[in-house]
Amino acid sequence: MLLNQPESDVRNQSVPFEDIDLLAVDVPLQEALEREGAAWAVDRVRDCGVVAGSAEAQEHGRRAERNEPRLLTHDRYGHRIDQVGLDPSWHWLLRGAVEREIHALPWRDPQPGAHVARAALELLWTQANAGVICPVSMTYSAVPALRVDPALAAEWEPRLTLPDYERGALCGMAMTEKQGGSDVRANVTRAEAAGDGWWELTGHKWFCSYPPCDVFLVLAQAPGGLSCFLLERGPGMEFQRLKDKLGTRSLPSSEVEFRGAAARMLGAEGRGVATIIEMVTHTRLDCVIGSAAGTRRGVAEAVWHARHRSAFGARLYEQPLMRNVLADLALESEAATATALRLARSYDEGDGTFRRFATAVLKYWICKRAAPHAAEALECLGGNGYVEESPMPRLLRDSPLNGIWEGSGNVMSLDVLRAMAREPEGLPAFLAECELARGADARLDAHLDGLPGMLASLGGEDAQWLARRAVEDLALAFQASLLVRTAPPAVADAFCAGRLGDARGRAYGTLPAGIDADAVLARALAL
Numbered sequence: 001m002l003l004n005q006p007e008s009d010v011r012n013q014s015v016p017f018e019d020i021d022l023l024a025v026d027v028p029l030q031e032a033l034e035r036e037g038a039a040w041a042v043d044r045v046r047d048c049g050v051v052a053g054s055a056e057a058q059e060h061g062r063r064a065e066r067n068e069p070r071l072l073t074h075d076r077y078g079h080r081i082d083q084v085g086l087d088p089s090w091h092w093l094l095r096g097a098v099e100r101e102i103h104a105l106p107w108r109d110p111q112p113g114a115h116v117a118r119a120a121l122e123l124l125w126t127q128a129n130a131g132v133i134c135p136v137s138m139t140y141s142a143v144p145a146l147r148v149d150p151a152l153a154a155e156w157e158p159r160l161t162l163p164d165y166e167r168g169a170l171c172g173m174a175m176t177e178k179q180g181g182s183d184v185r186a187n188v189t190r191a192e193a194a195g196d197g198w199w200e201l202t203g204h205k206w207f208c209s210y211p212p213c214d215v216f217l218v219l220a221q222a223p224g225g226l227s228c229f230l231l232e233r234g235p236g237m238e239f240q241r242l243k244d245k246l247g248t249r250s251l252p253s254s255e256v257e258f259r260g261a262a263a264r265m266l267g268a269e270g271r272g273v274a275t276i277i278e279m280v281t282h283t284r285l286d287c288v289i290g291s292a293a294g295t296r297r298g299v300a301e302a303v304w305h306a307r308h309r310s311a312f313g314a315r316l317y318e319q320p321l322m323r324n325v326l327a328d329l330a331l332e333s334e335a336a337t338a339t340a341l342r343l344a345r346s347y348d349e350g351d352g353t354f355r356r357f358a359t360a361v362l363k364y365w366i367c368k369r370a371a372p373h374a375a376e377a378l379e380c381l382g383g384n385g386y387v388e389e390s391p392m393p394r395l396l397r398d399s400p401l402n403g404i405w406e407g408s409g410n411v412m413s414l415d416v417l418r419a420m421a422r423e424p425e426g427l428p429a430f431l432a433e434c435e436l437a438r439g440a441d442a443r444l445d446a447h448l449d450g451l452p453g454m455l456a457s458l459g460g461e462d463a464q465w466l467a468r469r470a471v472e473d474l475a476l477a478f479q480a481s482l483l484v485r486t487a488p489p490a491v492a493d494a495f496c497a498g499r500l501g502d503a504r505g506r507a508y509g510t511l512p513a514g515i516d517a518d519a520v521l522a523r524a525l526a527l
């Protein structure tokens with residue numbers, strides 16, 4: 001007799017990765033938090049991980065993404081209102097980030113490890129929703145730029161750093177124009193003096209995320225050249241439409257027209273890029289943290305699924321080829337987490353030389369790895385990973401963003417070349433840290449031995465042609481050195497085997513034989 005399987009007979013399916021303490025299951029993050037100087041923050045980071053991993057937060061993350069923002073340009077009588085309609089879940093998520101001081105912790109409480117603690121908080125909250133991190137990151141990053149002008153800082157910093165969603169303020173940025181985002185010197189938005197220290201801005205910005213921000217840093221051409229301005233949202237700032245984006249769909253990103261909008265100059269006239277670069281450097285750190293968060297979420301979902309699902313008579317998690325894929329994904333995530341928090345420590349230490357160079361190299365690499373990682377993690381869930389009820393499509397759609405925003409791959413590579421030419425102490429400081437692991441792993445030693453020759457080739461006419469390869473080699477040297485010095489030997493061995501030398505594979509899941517996958521995977525999802 002043939003029996004049809006009834007629809008209600010659900011077997012061999014996973015369960016949602018929800019109501020999980022996201023810090024407790026993430027051993028690399030726990031260790032990095034302590035190692036990089038933020039052990040004091042473990043309780044608040046744990047609270048953040050518990051809430052971000054709750055079914056409630058995950059549902060808010062899904063809902064905010066599904067119920068997309070709507071631009072409300074006019075009221076019913078035709079007056080401009082320039083507002084954005086946002087789902088209550090968006091507010092729940094953004095409020096949660098603000099109340100946890102992810103936008104402000106190092107400025108409110110500048111104790112050693114504050115940037116590291118904040119990085120860990122961001123890494124966890126991003127796993128609830130990546131979109132809300134955009135205004136959080138811009139607000140955090142604006143503060144050091146604002147401090148160039150003590151009067152403007154005194155006026156705005158107290159509100160920008162308040163952990164109060166209603167009474168506090170958020171800051172955005174408007175640099176990108178139609179004719180160029182990377183090349184901001186091509187900006188044509190005009191600034192004309194209006195007396196009493198005020199300026200009027202006229203022009204258009206092609207990307208301006210989070211229109212509800214209270215204040216924006218804007219680049220515009222003053223008579224003395226491209227300058228930075230502080231602009232309060234209000235009359236003369238008209239939002240024209242919201243971008244229909246690939247990912248981070250919960251986040252409104254707009255096109256905006258300035259019609260004589262009143263602003264004040266921040267920093268010296270003609271020094272706009274130099275002024276806003278302090279903001280950009282911090283948002284680049286956040287791109288690293290955000291991509292580390294994406295890879296972390298991807299590997300957690302993949303391992304979780306493989307532990308619950310069987311095929312051909314055994315759990316996926318126990319099958320050697322799947323273990324190779326999972327271990328490879330876990331290594332990438334562990335290296336990204338360790339890198340993000342180490343980089344954050346350089347912001348605590350105010351180590352400008354190392355920080356600037358390392359941010360450029362690591363922003364390129366960590367962001368570049370995120371999209372293929374998300375695609376491979378999605379594949380681990382099979383068809384269930386491809387449907388919209390799963391978190392994986394969102395993870396994949398969000399994954400390229402950090403690679404574009406605040407300096408895309410080529411721009412970061414060119415930035416590394418520029419730093420090598422103009423700030424000659426940066427590269428040696430970076431290499432000195434890589435060298436700290438010298439002698440512990442022959443593959444890393446060989447990789448380090450190869451760097452001087454590769455860097456020398458950047459001195460010739462092929463410098464730009466070779467730049468990506470050089471930045472990749474630098475980033476791998478840094479990550480391998482970090483893991484060799486700080487991770488369990490099995491993890492460091494697997495990373496060096498899988499990422500350095502000619503034996504390295506191309507796709508994920510190509511680790512050579514002899515890797516201790518148990519040791520790698522036990523840390524990736526400590527459940």
Ligand SMILES: Cc1cc2nc3c(=O)[nH]c(=O)nc-3n(C[C@H](O)[C@H](O)[C@H](O)COP(=O)(O)OP(=O)(O)OC[C@H]3O[C@@H](n4cnc5c(N)ncnc54)[C@H](O)[C@@H]3O)c2cc1C
Nearest residue numbers: 173174175176180181182207208209253405406408410411
């Ligand atoms: C979701 C989202 C939100 C954003 N929010 C904001 C915001 O709030 N405020 C804001 O100001 N901007 C924002 N942006 C814009 C973003 O910063 C720009 O898209 C980015 O800087 C790239 O600029 P572009 O789009 O003009 O590309 P282009 O500058 O035209 O670059 C196109 C490609 O050319 C490459 N390239 C550029 N120059 C060179 C070169 N010399 N050699 C080799 N390759 C090169 C780049 O790497 C890139 O791959 C946002 C973008 C996105 C996607």
